Amino acid sequence: MKVRAILSEFIHNLDDFLSAEAGIDSGIKVVYATDPQKIVDGYVVYGVVSLLNVQYPFEVRYNKHLKTVEVASQIFWFKRSLKQVKEFLKQVQSH
Numbered sequence: 001m002k003v004r005a006i007l008s009e010f011i012h013n014l015d016d017f018l019s020a021e022a023g024i025d026s027g028i029k030v031v032y033a034t035d036p037q038k039i040v041d042g043y044v045v046y047g048v049v050s051l052l053n054v055q056y057p058f059e060v061r062y063n064k065h066l067k068t069v070e071v072a073s074q075i076f077w078f079k080r081s082l083k084q085v086k087e088f089l090k091q092v093q094s095h
Helices: 003-012 014-022 082-094
Strands: 029-033 037-039 042-051 054-063 068-073 077-081
Touching (some): 003 054, 014 082, 029 054
Antiparallel strands (some): 029 042, 037 042, 054 068
8 A cells, every 4th residue: 555545544544543542532533634745755634633622733744764654733743653554554444
């Protein structure tokens, strides 16, 4: 599976990722997100999440040199390897 497709699938399951990382359902919901856009060092996705009816912008960046995915917002920040993102998606698909 290509990186762009992996990121697209990851964005579709971002609510589940955020809940899994928080250990509980944090109530964070993705309002919208762009398709992965190619940039010099990988890909970027822009979007908005909602928590308690307040909206926050977020960004997902893939760095092709480091093979890392960074998920960042005012209310959360995660950095995972592409391998970890693939493993998360396998877990989601198996449920």
